[in-house]
Amino acid sequence: MKFSANLGFLWTDRPLPQAIRAAAAAGFDAVECHWPYDVPAAETRAALEETGLPMLGLNTVRGPAGENGLAALPGRKAEARAAIEQAIAYADAVGAGAIHVMAGFASGPAARETFLENLAFARNTCPEEITLLIEPLNRHDVPGYFLQDTEQAAALLSDLGRDGVKLMFDCYHVGRSEGDVTTRLAALLPRIGHIQFAAVPDRGAPDHGELDYRFVFERIAALGWTQPLGAEYRPGGDTGASLGWMQALRTAR
Known part of the structure; x- marks a missing residue:
């Protein structure tokens, strides 16, 4: 089983290039991040090349304070598409494999149509080798977010009908909103x-x-999944001190 350090939550006490180096030293197989745009892409790429870690993905910006993405907001297409283009440019510069297109706080048919149109724009604009991701966020932590469950996300992907646009399946968000995590993963x-x-x-x-993540990880492996799994958790203090779970899993092999 391979693991990716989400540097939006892990090693947040240091600049992104140093966090990448810390993840490599801790034994992670890859990294991912949220919003790296304040760090010059050349510095991020240099840290990735030095460590040999791939950057799995990054997010489009949230937008102005209080917002949580732009791509499903009616009347905000220009901002949403500028955010998509910003993410594509950074991802391309650092060799990131995916972009999470953040939907934002919205609901209703107009929001759905706006999101579909912006996803189509993103897919038409984005290099083929970069995957676009959409992610449902649980209603307890993020009330009012456009994408709230995997059923809604799957229906939207069906209607979009484009290759290279996929679901980001966060076991935490699914567990909080829907439950039955491994059955939903398989489906x-x-x-x-x-x-x-x-x-x-x-x-x-x-x-x-x-x-029980030992069981969850076993089920994921049994499904044939081989890509690194993203550790997007709050360490509650020093990140290094929180990594006993990874050490235990690898010792048990």
């Missing part, structure tokens, strides 16, 4: 582009809580 596998995880319900390290 949605052909649509999934990336898998993330954290403890349910506190979003801590995956060594406690409602989900």
Whole structure:
């Protein structure tokens, strides 16, 4: 089993290039991030090349304070598409494999149509080798977010009908909103582009809580998934001190 360090949550006490180096030193197989745009792409790429870690993905910007993405907001297409183009440019510069297109706070048919149109724009604009991702966020943590569950996301992907646009399946968000995580994983596998995880319900390290991640990881491996799984959890202090779960899994092999 391979793991990716999500540097939006892990090693947040240091600049992104140093966080990449810390992830490599800790034994992660890849990294991913949220919003790296304040760091020059050349510095990020240099750290990736030095460590040999791939950058799995990054997010489009949230937008002005209080927002959480732009791509499903009616009347905001120019901003949403500028954010998509910004993400594509950065991803291309650092060799990132995917872009999470953040939908934002919206609802209703107009929001759905706007999101579909902006996803089509993103796919038409984005290099073929970069995957686009959409992610449902649970209603407890992110009330009002456009994408709220995997059923809604799967229906939207069906209507979009474009290759290279996939589901980001976060076990934490699915566990909080829907439950039955491994059954949903199996059913949605052909649509999934990336898998993330954290403890349910506190979003801590995956060594406690409602989900038995040893079982979840075994099921993911049995499904034939070979890409790194994204550790997107809150370490509750020093990141290095939170990594006992990974050490235990690798010792048990």
